[in-house]
Amino acid sequence: MPAGPDRRNPNLSTRQLRAFLALAEQRSFTRAATACHLSQPAFSALIRTLETELGTRLFDRDTRSVQLTPEGRLFEPSARQLIGDVGAALSDLGDHVEGRKGRVHVAALPSLAAGWLPAIFAEFMKSSPGIALNLSDLLSDPCIALVRSGKADFALASTGAGHAGLSFELLCTDRFYLVCRKDHPLAGEKTLTLKKLVPYPFIHMSRNSSVRQALDAALHPLQTQTLLEVDQLATVTGMVEAGLGISIVPALTLFHFERKNLVTRPLAIASLTRRIYVVRRAQESLSVAAQALHDLIVLRMRG
Amino acid sequence: MPAGPDRRNPNLSTRQLRAFLALAEQRSFTRAATACHLSQPAFSALIRTLETELGTRLFDRDTRSVQLTPEGRLFEPSARQLIGDVGAALSDLGDHVEGRKGRVHVAALPSLAAGWLPAIFAEFMKSSPGIALNLSDLLSDPCIALVRSGKADFALASTGAGHAGLSFELLCTDRFYLVCRKDHPLAGEKTLTLKKLVPYPFIHMSRNSSVRQALDAALHPLQTQTLLEVDQLATVTGMVEAGLGISIVPALTLFHFERKNLVTRPLAIASLTRRIYVVRRAQESLSVAAQALHDLIVLRMRG
DNA sequence: CACACTTACGATATTCGTAAGGATT
DNA sequence: AATCCTTACGAATATCGTAAGTGTG
Numbered sequence: 001m002p003a004g005p006d007r008r009n010p011n012l013s014t015r016q017l018r019a020f021l022a023l024a025e026q027r028s029f030t031r032a033a034t035a036c037h038l039s040q041p042a043f044s045a046l047i048r049t050l051e052t053e054l055g056t057r058l059f060d061r062d063t064r065s066v067q068l069t070p071e072g073r074l075f076e077p078s079a080r081q082l083i084g085d086v087g088a089a090l091s092d093l094g095d096h097v098e099g100r101k102g103r104v105h106v107a108a109l110p111s112l113a114a115g116w117l118p119a120i121f122a123e124f125m126k127s128s129p130g131i132a133l134n135l136s137d138l139l140s141d142p143c144i145a146l147v148r149s150g151k152a153d154f155a156l157a158s159t160g161a162g163h164a165g166l167s168f169e170l171l172c173t174d175r176f177y178l179v180c181r182k183d184h185p186l187a188g189e190k191t192l193t194l195k196k197l198v199p200y201p202f203i204h205m206s207r208n209s210s211v212r213q214a215l216d217a218a219l220h221p222l223q224t225q226t227l228l229e230v231d232q233l234a235t236v237t238g239m240v241e242a243g244l245g246i247s248i249v250p251a252l253t254l255f256h257f258e259r260k261n262l263v264t265r266p267l268a269i270a271s272l273t274r275r276i277y278v279v280r281r282a283q284e285s286l287s288v289a290a291q292a293l294h295d296l297i298v299l300r301m302r303g
Numbered sequence: 304m305p306a307g308p309d310r311r312n313p314n315l316s317t318r319q320l321r322a323f324l325a326l327a328e329q330r331s332f333t334r335a336a337t338a339c340h341l342s343q344p345a346f347s348a349l350i351r352t353l354e355t356e357l358g359t360r361l362f363d364r365d366t367r368s369v370q371l372t373p374e375g376r377l378f379e380p381s382a383r384q385l386i387g388d389v390g391a392a393l394s395d396l397g398d399h400v401e402g403r404k405g406r407v408h409v410a411a412l413p414s415l416a417a418g419w420l421p422a423i424f425a426e427f428m429k430s431s432p433g434i435a436l437n438l439s440d441l442l443s444d445p446c447i448a449l450v451r452s453g454k455a456d457f458a459l460a461s462t463g464a465g466h467a468g469l470s471f472e473l474l475c476t477d478r479f480y481l482v483c484r485k486d487h488p489l490a491g492e493k494t495l496t497l498k499k500l501v502p503y504p505f506i507h508m509s510r511n512s513s514v515r516q517a518l519d520a521a522l523h524p525l526q527t528q529t530l531l532e533v534d535q536l537a538t539v540t541g542m543v544e545a546g547l548g549i550s551i552v553p554a555l556t557l558f559h560f561e562r563k564n565l566v567t568r569p570l571a572i573a574s575l576t577r578r579i580y581v582v583r584r585a586q587e588s589l590s591v592a593a594q595a596l597h598d599l600i601v602l603r604m605r606g
Numbered sequence: 607c608a609c610a611c612t613t614a615c616g617a618t619a620t621t622c623g624t625a626a627g628g629a630t631t
Numbered sequence: 632a633a634t635c636c637t638t639a640c641g642a643a644t645a646t647c648g649t650a651a652g653t654g655t656g
Contacts, residue, residue: 011318012316013315013317014313014316038647041648056591057588060586060588063611064610071399074399075396079392089378089382283368284372286373288373288374343637344636344638347638366635609654613650613651619646620646621642621645622643622644624639
């Protein structure tokens with residue numbers, strides 16, 4: 001027995017709908033076939049197949065006239081609507097694929113969000129004006145949580161514990177700098193070692209910040225003389241500028257400390273680094289827009 | 304050069320959309336292929352073709368996991384909506400094709416609309432409860448005009464002038480009857496000839512009615528003694544019953560005259576007939592619902 | 607007999623399922 | 632080793648275009 005069209009799951013194609021609409025408009029197989037870039041018999045077969053699948057004649061035709069049946073007239077607005085909806089969906093998808101539309105949600109450490117990302121965001125927004133950007137400036141763990149939950153496309157963070165299902169790509173290794181007042185004794189030291197710094201009062205970031213964690217790991221087992229722990233780098237700036245103490249911060253945060261009365265000096269200590277990772281969900285590709293921003297970030301960082 | 308997918312007119316099929324949705328739900332090529340009644344490699348090719356046509360990867364897959372890409376997630380609601388819309392359109396069309404939905408607009412002569420059609424309409428409405436009926440009870444010319452303009456599906460009328468583009472199918476030949484009071488001299492006549500009728504005062508339908516036109520054509524060149532011309536058959540009934548005169552009416556209108564004081568007697572005069580036609584647009588099929596009503600009308604008239 | 611849709615038919619392209627391959631756990 | 636997706640490939644199917652057929656004005 002020949003397999004007839006499945007009335008429950010008919011296989012309808014946009015070609016058939018376009019052919020149907022072309023014929024409804026042209027009222028001529030020959031002209032409609034031309035419009036569809038098909039030979040007339042092939043076009044005729046296309047219509048016949050559609051009619052078979054729908055289970056009804058759609059056109060009354062003889063050699064002299066072609067016109068819609070009542071059922072054809074009933075179907076025409078549906079077909080027009082469907083073709084329009086398909087076109088809209090495909091156009092929207094195309095816009096996203098080609099970077100004209102989109103949204104990227106980035107989670108980034110505050111130390112990156114304030115100083116280093118703005119220029120990149122500005123560049124990206126200029127080259128991709130249709131793409132909306134979203135930035136969550138949070139500590140490392142909340143950043144990673146946003147990625148895990150799917151709310152953020154990727155994060156720029158230091159790694160905490162092991163995270164199954166996430167991939168970590170090393171973006172850069174951030175070296176640390178001493179920050180102190182120009183009139184501080186250390187400002188003129190020739191070579192800076194940890195031992196020389198430890199005696200002075202420190203202004204620290206709080207212990208849950210990635211800056212502090214990297215620093216503590218590097219200093220261990222040395223103990224610093226902690227004068228104050230604060231949450232914001234800008235507060236560190238103010239405290240150091242007021243002469244309350246010194247601090248050690250990563251290179252990417254130095255823009256906070258480019259001030260008249262302050263000195264920043266690199267610490268040539270190999271172990272004293274902070275690793276910044278691009279964190280994303282493993283086995284899941286980035287959206288076109290997110291990939292583009294990711295690529296720009298990597299390019300500007302490494303290039 | 305291989306013909307790539309036309310980004311402007313992509314050929315998208317419901318099978319592809321259903322496959323996409325099945326895979327998005329099942330997150331497994333094997334299970335989704337089974338759900339789509341396809342071998343797994345064939346299903347895989349179907350997805351690959353769809354991705355090629357859309358110009359983007361829709362799923363991230365490896366041996367361990369299958370999940371939507373961001374673009375796939377963007378497309379999913381569209382696909383779901385499209386499949387739903389297609390299903391709704393096809394279901395609606397199917398309802399019409401199978402007679403569960405529909406509307407039929409009939410135009411019919413008043414002489415048919417009052418006496419003969421109601422029983423047929425009642426029968427049709429009972430057997431096809433989902434189909435809405437519309438009846439325009441008008442004189443022949445307006446009936447035909449409704450058909451020509453597309454407002455009515457078909458008409459039951461006598462033919463007027465020649466009408467290009469319309470088809471006339473003889474439904475029945477209506478014989479004429481004398482109508483008079485029981486106490487009228489003609490009520491007891493053995494054989495009725497036109498000559499015997501002519502001397503009596505007549506109650507006539509107005510000249511633009513099909514009843515009158517058929518009658519005049521048959522009587523010619525005889526002249527009747529016209530007492531009164533009225534527009535409604537019911538008025539004829541009243542006038543004849545009041546003893547003002549006699550009348551000649553077609554068989555299909557006799558239900559108006561089934562009254563205690565009246566007599567109806569067939570006129571065995573071959574030329575005295577009225578032809579009732581089914582009038583419809585040539586080269587245009589009737590809707591399923593209209594065809595069903597048409598068939599019932601013909602069956603009940605001729606069967 | 608001219609025009610327009612349908613049917614016939616061989617050629618081409620697509621799609622199918624089975625079987626083998628490759629990657630991951 | 633087991634599982635799952637991809638690739639390979641011959642077979643079945645569908646679709647195409649050319650050419651002949653058919654019916655109507």
